[in-house]
Amino acid sequence: ATVVIRPALNLPLVTPPVTTVCNGTTATFVASAVLPGDLTFTWYDSLIGGQPIFVGDTFITDTLNNPQIVNLTRTFFVELTDSTGCASLRTPAVAIIIPGLNTPITMPVAPVCSGTSATLTATSLLDSAATFYWYDSLTATTPVFIGDTFVTGPLTSSGPTDLIRTYFVETRDSSNCTSARVPVLVTLLPALDAPLVNPPIATVCSGTSTTFTASSLITRNATFEWYDSLSGGTLLYTGNMFQTPVLSNNGLSNLSEQYYVQLKDSNGCTSLRIPVLVIITPALNVPIVSPP
Numbered sequence: 345a346t347v348v349i350r351p352a353l354n355l356p357l358v359t360p361p362v363t364t365v366c367n368g369t370t371a372t373f374v375a376s377a378v379l380p381g382d383l384t385f386t387w388y389d390s391l392i393g394g395q396p397i398f399v400g401d402t403f404i405t406d407t408l409n410n411p412q413i414v415n416l417t418r419t420f421f422v423e424l425t426d427s428t429g430c431a432s433l434r435t436p437a438v439a440i441i442i443p444g445l446n447t448p449i450t451m452p453v454a455p456v457c458s459g460t461s462a463t464l465t466a467t468s469l470l471d472s473a474a475t476f477y478w479y480d481s482l483t484a485t486t487p488v489f490i491g492d493t494f495v496t497g498p499l500t501s502s503g504p505t506d507l508i509r510t511y512f513v514e515t516r517d518s519s520n521c522t523s524a525r526v527p528v529l530v531t532l533l534p535a536l537d538a539p540l541v542n543p544p545i546a547t548v549c550s551g552t553s554t555t556f557t558a559s560s561l562i563t564r565n566a567t568f569e570w571y572d573s574l575s576g577g578t579l580l581y582t583g584n585m586f587q588t589p590v591l592s593n594n595g596l597s598n599l600s601e602q603y604y605v606q607l608k609d610s611n612g613c614t615s616l617r618i619p620v621l622v623i624i625t626p627a628l629n630v631p632i633v634s635p636p
Contacts, residue, residue: 352432353383353424353426353430353431353432354377354378354379354424354432355378355424355432355433355434355435356375356376356377356385356422356423356424356432356435357375357376357377357378357435358373358374358375358422358435358436358437359373359374359375359376360373361435361436361437361438362437362438362439362440363438363439363440364415364439364440364441364442364519365408365439365440365441365442366441366442366519366520366521366522367408367409367410367441367442367443367444367445367521368407368408368409368444369407369408370404370405370406370407370408371404371405371408371418371439372402372403372404372405373387373402373403373405373420373422373437374401374402374403375387375401375402375403375422375435376401377424381426381427382426382427383424383425383426384399384424384425384426385399385400385401385403385422385423385424385425386398386399386422386423386425386431387399387403387420387421387422388420388421388422388423388434389419389420389421390421391421391434391436392434397420403420403422403437405418405420405439408439408441409441409444410441410442410443410444411443411444412443413443414443415440415441415442415443416440416441416443417438417439417440417441418438418439418441419436419437419438419439420436420437420438420439421434421435421436421437422434422435422437423435442517442519442521444523445471445474445515445516445517445521445522445523446468446469446470446471446515446523447514447515447523447524447525447526448466448467448468448476448513448514448515448523448526449466449467449468449469450464450465450466450467450513450526450528451464451465453528453529453530453531455506455531455532455533455611456499456530456531456532456533457533457611457612457613457614458499458500458501458502458532458533458534458535458536458613459498459499459500459535460498460499461495461496461497461498461499462495462496462499462509462530463493463494463495463496464478464493464494464495464496464511464513464528464530465492465493465494466478466492466494466513466515466526466528467492468515471515471517471523473517473518474515474516474517475490475491475515475516475517476490476491476492476494476513476514476515476516477489477490477513477514477515477516477522478490478494478511478512478513479511479512479513479514479525480511480512481512482512482525482527484512488511494511494513496509496511496530499530499532500532500535501532501533501534501535502535503534504534504562505534506531506532506533506534507531507532507534508529508530508531508532509529509530509532510527510528510529510530511527511528511530512525512526512527512528513525513526513528514526533611533613535613535615536566536607536608536609536613536614536615537560537561537562537607537615538607538615538616538618539558539559539560539568539605539606539607539615539618540558540559540560540561540618541556541557541558541559541605541618541620542556542557542559543556543620544620544621545620545621545622545623546620546621546622546623547622547623547624547625548591548622548623548624548625549624549625549627550591550592550593550594550624550625550626550627550628551590551591551592551627552590552591553587553588553589553590553591554587554588554591554622555585555586555587555588556570556585556586556588556603556605556620557584557585557586558584558585558586558605558618559584560607565609565610566607566608566609566610567582567583567607567608567609568582568583568584568586568605568606568607568608569581569582569605569606569607569608569614570582570586570603570604570605571603571604571605571606571617572603572604573604574604574617574619575617577604580603586603586605588601588603588622591622591624592624592627593624593625593626593627594626594627595626596626597626598623598624598625598626599623599624599626600621600622600623600624601621601622601624602619602620602621602622603619603620603622604617604618604619604620605617605618605620606618
């Protein structure tokens with residue numbers, strides 16, 4: 345009888361032979377042969393024996409997890425089998441799994457007034473070299489900010505009740521691995537309605553004053569503040585009834601003076617300022633008496 349001894353098959357090649365992956369992700373290995381032929385690639389999780397875990401040239405692992413604080417290594421193996429059933433030795437494929445990142449620590453955010461911004465902060469106890477990525481949804485792929493302190497743009501609310509805005513922050517390291525995202529809630533307080541003023545325009549004689557009365561259709565538990573300019577300026581009076589100082593006009597034509605009133609609630613939120621106008625008529629000339 346004649347025994348035909350076939351040549352040993354070359355070891356399969358694996359690309360990449362070693363790969364580093366993030367916790368909770370997969371690794372991909374591609375096997376190839378030195379010489380072409382009717383060959384099959386079979387993947388195992390042990391060097392000898394064991395059950396095949398995949399058949400084919402491109403092997404995607406299952407999800408790889410690392411609960412430790414140091415890198416964890418998983419090794420897979422691939423062998424070649426030809427059409428006669430002969431098999432090569434197995435080639436290792438190594439996956440280095442980076443430990444999972446800790447989720448960021450966030451601080452509670454104080455409620456913010458409509459039209460203002462909120463400041464959100466994140467820290468990490470263990471991942472000192474990590475960077476924080478902020479998103480406006482749990483699944484968004486484009487961050488709205490990168491860094492530990494995120495100041496939102498102006499947030500507006502037109503409804504009568506509190507509005508909750510949710511942002512999400514994750515930790516990302518130099519290997520581009522990410523932690524789970526943590527939600528950060530921002531309570532947006534309702535916008536205050538603009539005050540009503542009666543009268544909106546008043547005409548007074550030189551040397552006198554006038555009184556304006558402010559009210560609100562909706563807002564309760566708020567005070568009225570009177571100013572001398574549309575923004576900033578000096579607070580002249582707090583209360584719904586504002587009496588102007590004595591106003592004088594020594595000219596020949598009418599003068600005008602403008603004041604502004606806003607609502608301010610217990611949270612420090614303010615409404616738009618509403619202008620009121622005072623028209624001051626010229627002072628009358630002293631009468632001439634003849635004979636004096």
